[in-house]
Amino acid sequence: xxxxTCLGLFLPLAGFLILMVSSNYIGRKLTGIIACTTIFIAxxxxxxxxxxxxxNGMSPTTLTLYRWIPIENINADFTLFIDxxxxxxxxxxxxxxxxxxxxxxxxxxxxxxxxxxxxCLNFFVFSMLLLVLAGQLIVLxxxxxxxxxxxxxxIGFYYYRPAAAQAATKAFVVNRIGDFGFLLGLLLTFxxxxxxxxxxxxxxxxxxxxxxxxxxxLTLLYFIGAIxxxxxxxxxxxxxxxxxxxxxxxxxxHAATMVTAGVYLVxxxxxxxxxxxxxxxxxxxxxGVTSLxxxxxxxxxxxxxxxLAYSTVSQLGLMFLACGVGAFYAAMFHLTSHAFIKALLFxxxxxxxxxxxxxxxxxxxxxxxxxxPKTHWLxxxxxxxxxxxxxxxxxxxxDLILEQDYLAGYYTLYGIGLAxxxxxxxxxxxxxxxxxxxxxxLEDKILKATKEAPAIMLLPVAILALLSIFGGFLGFEFGxxxxxxxxxxxxxxxxxxxEPNINLFLRPETWMSIIGAILGLGSxxxxxxxxxxxxxxxxSLLRKSFYxxxxxxxxxxxPLKAFARLIAQIIEPKVFDNSIQAIVRATWKIAHWxxxxxxxxxxxxxxxxxxxxxxxIAYFVS
Amino acid sequence: MDISFxxxxxxxxxxxxIIGVLAMRNALIFFLSIxxxxxxxNLLFVSFARLWGxxxxxxxxxxxxxxxxxxxxxxxxxxxNLFRSKQVVDVDQYDVxxx
Numbered sequence: 217x218x219x220x221t222c223l224g225l226f227l228p229l230a231g232f233l234i235l236m237v238s239s240n241y242i243g244r245k246l247t248g249i250i251a252c253t254t255i256f257i258a259x260x261x262x263x264x265x266x267x268x269x270x271x272n273g274m275s276p277t278t279l280t281l282y283r284w285i286p287i288e289n290i291n292a293d294f295t296l297f298i299d300x301x302x303x304x305x306x307x308x309x310x311x312x313x314x315x316x317x318x319x320x321x322x323x324x325x326x327x328x329x330x331x332x333x334x335x336c337l338n339f340f341v342f343s344m345l346l347l348v349l350a351g352q353l354i355v356l357x358x359x360x361x362x363x364x365x366x367x368x369x370x371i372g373f374y375y376y377r378p379a380a381a382q383a384a385t386k387a388f389v390v391n392r393i394g395d396f397g398f399l400l401g402l403l404l405t406f407x408x409x410x411x412x413x414x415x416x417x418x419x420x421x422x423x424x425x426x427x428x429x430x431x432x433x434l435t436l437l438y439f440i441g442a443i444x445x446x447x448x449x450x451x452x453x454x455x456x457x458x459x460x461x462x463x464x465x466x467x468x469x470h471a472a473t474m475v476t477a478g479v480y481l482v483x484x485x486x487x488x489x490x491x492x493x494x495x496x497x498x499x500x501x502x503x504g505v506t507s508l509x510x511x512x513x514x515x516x517x518x519x520x521x522x523x524l525a526y527s528t529v530s531q532l533g534l535m536f537l538a539c540g541v542g543a544f545y546a547a548m549f550h551l552t553s554h555a556f557i558k559a560l561l562f563x564x565x566x567x568x569x570x571x572x573x574x575x576x577x578x579x580x581x582x583x584x585x586x587x588x589p590k591t592h593w594l595x596x597x598x599x600x601x602x603x604x605x606x607x608x609x610x611x612x613x614x615d616l617i618l619e620q621d622y623l624a625g626y627y628t629l630y631g632i633g634l635a636x637x638x639x640x641x642x643x644x645x646x647x648x649x650x651x652x653x654x655x656x657x658l659e660d661k662i663l664k665a666t667k668e669a670p671a672i673m674l675l676p677v678a679i680l681a682l683l684s685i686f687g688g689f690l691g692f693e694f695g696x697x698x699x700x701x702x703x704x705x706x707x708x709x710x711x712x713x714x715e716p717n718i719n720l721f722l723r724p725e726t727w728m729s730i731i732g733a734i735l736g737l738g739s740x741x742x743x744x745x746x747x748x749x750x751x752x753x754x755x756s757l758l759r760k761s762f763y764x765x766x767x768x769x770x771x772x773x774x775p776l777k778a779f780a781r782l783i784a785q786i787i788e789p790k791v792f793d794n795s796i797q798a799i800v801r802a803t804w805k806i807a808h809w810x811x812x813x814x815x816x817x818x819x820x821x822x823x824x825x826x827x828x829x830x831x832x833i834a835y836f837v838s
Numbered sequence: 839m840d841i842s843f844x845x846x847x848x849x850x851x852x853x854x855x856i857i858g859v860l861a862m863r864n865a866l867i868f869f870l871s872i873x874x875x876x877x878x879x880n881l882l883f884v885s886f887a888r889l890w891g892x893x894x895x896x897x898x899x900x901x902x903x904x905x906x907x908x909x910x911x912x913x914x915x916x917x918x919n920l921f922r923s924k925q926v927v928d929v930d931q932y933d934v935x936x937x
Binding site: 814815816817818819822823826 | 856859860863868929930932933934935936
């Protein structure tokens with residue numbers, strides 16, 4: 217138990233350290249092997265934990281590694297906590313993470329900083345594992361910050377490109393705003409409970425009355441952290457820009473690590489959130505609004521990766537929507553299936569981008585299905601799966617979210633979610649059509665050089681495609697509760713309303729979402745294949761993502777910069793510099809005056825000595 | 839002999855020493871003046887030892903003599919070196935430690 221967990225958690229860290237220290241001495245092949253095997257062994261150890269769990273049953277276990285902060289009345293040990301929820305997350309992280317590592321060997325083959333890349337990737341996986349396995353919020357916070365750091369390093373991997381450096385800084389700064397909220401929440405936790413042990417917090421929070429203002433504040437502070445990490449409105453701006461990193465990194469950020477942290481936090485603390493229904497409603501509303509908003513933005517994007525990025529924001533919004541109505545199981549289910557599908561989409565898009573020499577602009581693509589006979593099928597599977605076409609994975613999970621909204625009586629949220637999922641089908645199909653169908657829009661020279669990706673880049677994607685096709689059956693089984701629900705039920709993560717739908721196509725809501733998905737898919741396919749030539753540019757409102765970046769620039773960045781300039785150019789030189797200069801001048805003057813005393817003449821020293829002696833004698837005698 | 843006479847002699851010697859140090863620029867005279875002051879104190883030690891029949895004062899005199907002898911050895915060496923560097927023994931010429 218302890219061994220399996222520690223092995224799984226610390227092997228990626230070991231991989232990171234080895235690669236960091238010895239990057240100059242070991243070859244590219246060995247680098248790739250070290251990076252992949254550490255993650256793979258981690259995956260195996262978590263999988264064996266799962267095996268033990270399903271065979272013998274396992275009560276949630278807390279493993280105390282050591283006492284971290286020994287202060288009286290404050291319990292802040294370094295503990296790990298294993299229960300079905302964290303095990304599920306760890307499996308997703310290491311499983312999808314391993315596939316992405318494998319893929320990266322192919323994707324980064326021409327890059328000089330091979331070792332740095334893999335070191336950061338391993339560190340990313342380690343931080344995320346620490347985040348999900350943490351038994352104490354303060355340990356979770358360490359992982360939380362580690363994830364932020366790793367994302368900064370990887371988004372800014374091509375640090376010599378100004379856009380990448382800016383995107384990395386933006387991601388870090390925006391995350392910091394969210395982290396600040398979470399940190400305040402952490403301090404409030406210590407103030408209220410004197411501990412950051414998650415189980416203890418949940419127990420103690422249960423003693424408060426439902427809807428206690430302090431709990432609302434606490435949960436909202438947690439949620440601010442979740443907003444930052446999971447890129448929800450209004451802190452979503454970093455995620456689309458994070459596309460500056462290498463494509464596998466985007467896959468890792470979007471599928472396995474980083475953005476799922478916010479959802480995980482809310483689900484992990486869901487019993488506390490249940491104590492504050494108002495906070496939970498805010499979670500749901502923000503999730504719903506974000507999902508619709510991001511889906512609209514995705515429709516207008518011209519960059520393939522940015523479409524996928526906004527799609528992630530939208531899907532995360534759906535997860536929070538599910539949390540908002542109390543359907544935490546649905547959120548986790550969607551998180552799982554989304555992890556597979558989004559990794560699939562990003563990696564197959566990565567195939568195209570890589571083989572075309574880094575082009576991400578969809579205006580230059582088109583008609584690539586002949587060039588990428590395998591990749592385009594994989595991408596299509598991803599598109600169908602995320603659109604919610606049965607029997608692909610996201611059909612079950614997204615349908616479950618919408619169904620739960622409907623049953624819980626949140627009809628507005630249901631409508632928003634439905635609209636977002638129709639748009640999902642629409643923009644994904646649009647991306648597919650613009651990239652793979654129609655007439656090639658690329659220059660002939662580049663087009664001729666483009667060919668299908670190598671096997672090492674196809675194999676992980678194919679595995680992900682299989683997972684995307686069959687992953688839905690984790691949460692669906694004919695005639696009885698699905699395995700994932702039985703798995704998560706033990707930690708109290710269940711559905712909000714009623715039993716899950718165990719018979720296929722029973723409810724009208726299910727039909728609604730299928731029809732919606734087909735509608736979105738069909739209309740988009742029609743528009744962008746038959747009428748692709750006649751379509752103008754997308755609305756600039758959508759292309760610019762509702763001008764959010766520009767608004768933030770005007771409202772926050774410009775005034776802050778002006779303020780900084782005021783300090784740097786006026787207050788600093790006039791006030792601080794001058795006062796320090798005055799002190800310097802005064803000291804210098806005094807020193808100059810005192811200098812006269814030291815004449816270097818022995819006789820004058822003697823005279824001073826005698827004067828002193830006389831004064832002393834006079835003092836003692838009188 | 840009257841003790842007050844001896845104290846007077848001693849004070850006079852000391853005063854001459856101080857004046858010599860302050861007024862004279864020659865390093866050798868400077869040095870002699872210091873010896874004069876040391877011996878003024880010696881005289882005082884001996885006088886009071888005699889007055890009170892106490893031998894401790896006499897012991898101190900030997901200490902002072904030893905110190906004076908070693909000081910003479912070191913001091914003369916310094917003066918010789920000073921002379922070698924500038925060919926003068928005027929102490930006012932050696933003000934290189936001026937601030």
